[in-house]
Amino acid sequence: MTTLMTSSPSFIVAIDGPAASGKGTLARRLAATLGFAHLDTGALYRAVGLSLLRAGHAPEDGAAAIAAARGLDAATVLPLMNDPALRQDVVAVAASKVSVVPEVRAALLDFQRDFANHPPGGAPGTVSRGAVLDGRDVGTVVCPQAPAKLFVTADVEVRARRRLSELRNTGAEAIYDAVLEDMKVRDARDSQRAVAPLKPAVDAFLLDTSMMDADQAFIAAMDFIRSRPAFPDFL
Ligand SMILES: Nc1ncnc2c1ncn2[C@@H]1O[C@H](COP(=O)(O)OP(=O)(O)O)[C@@H](O)[C@H]1O
Numbered sequence: 111m112t113t114l115m116t117s118s119p120s121f122i123v124a125i126d127g128p129a130a131s132g133k134g135t136l137a138r139r140l141a142a143t144l145g146f147a148h149l150d151t152g153a154l155y156r157a158v159g160l161s162l163l164r165a166g167h168a169p170e171d172g173a174a175a176i177a178a179a180r181g182l183d184a185a186t187v188l189p190l191m192n193d194p195a196l197r198q199d200v201v202a203v204a205a206s207k208v209s210v211v212p213e214v215r216a217a218l219l220d221f222q223r224d225f226a227n228h229p230p231g232g233a234p235g236t237v238s239r240g241a242v243l244d245g246r247d248v249g250t251v252v253c254p255q256a257p258a259k260l261f262v263t264a265d266v267e268v269r270a271r272r273r274l275s276e277l278r279n280t281g282a283e284a285i286y287d288a289v290l291e292d293m294k295v296r297d298a299r300d301s302q303r304a305v306a307p308l309k310p311a312v313d314a315f316l317l318d319t320s321m322m323d324a325d326q327a328f329i330a331a332m333d334f335i336r337s338r339p340a341f342p343d344f345l
């Protein structure tokens with residue numbers, strides 16, 4: 111990852127979209143190509159959901175969710191990012207329930223903004239020249255000043271098939287109808303909540319990946335990012 115000792119502003123790529131639209135796959139590849147740091151903001155909400163489930167609380171328990179979100183810091187969250195337990199469907203559902211609570215969202219905001227503005231480099235104490243964050247409200251709330259915003263989507267049936275094969279590849283037992291239904295309920299909850307609902311930023315580039323493979327989505331996203339006036343000339 112590129113390191114930098116100057117104080118040039120971080121170039122932020124904000125990627126939002128519904129479940130299994132391909133935003134995480136795209137964000138990881140963009141970050142690797144550009145030499146930027148990557149933050150999967152959904153993993154923060156999943157970490158709150160998972161800690162509630164592990165402590166035996168219902169995901170609807172707002173007070174427990176607020177306490178869990180306030181207790182997360184970089185030292186606890188970053189090692190959790192690759193924990194396979196975060197990827198379970200039950201954790202995704204819990205994440206979407208805790209993410210409705212405004213105090214939970216507020217508790218996670220500073221961490222996300224700090225990551226975007228001071229993205230960590232590959233070695234301790236270094237920073238990257240930019241950051242790619244993916245989630246639901248990165249372009250609208252977390253980093254509304256980001257020079258490159260993308261809204262990645264796909265038909266819900268396509269997304270359900272993608273998530274089904276992803277779950278089955280991890281050895282989980284999953285049924286298409288149940289995955290599709292869960293996804294519809296989660297999409298509705300994410301889009302209809304009062305605070306930071308899932309929606310494209312007004313200046314977001316809309317990328318419908320229903321008929322695209324991951325390579326085609328990557329090429330379209332890179333073309334858009336390179337076309338942004340603030341795109342750094344060192345890349
Ligand atoms: N454009 C694409 N076409 C087909 N499959 C894709 C595409 N992008 C991602 N996938 C696959 O779909 C699944 C969900 O992608 P992911 O990036 O995790 O979505 P999200 O982060 O939006 O939930 C993964 O198994 C991934 O490999």
Ligand SMILES: Nc1ccn([C@@H]2O[C@H](COP(=O)(O)OP(=O)(O)O)[C@@H](O)[C@H]2O)c(=O)n1
Pocket residue numbers: 128129130131134151152153155156202205206207209244245246247248296300
């Ligand atoms: N920036 C974000 C990211 C995720 N979330 C919530 O966290 C849940 C899990 O997010 P995710 O990105 O890990 O989910 P997938 O898109 O991978 O299925 C979402 O359904 C949202 O409810 C959010 O509210 N805001």
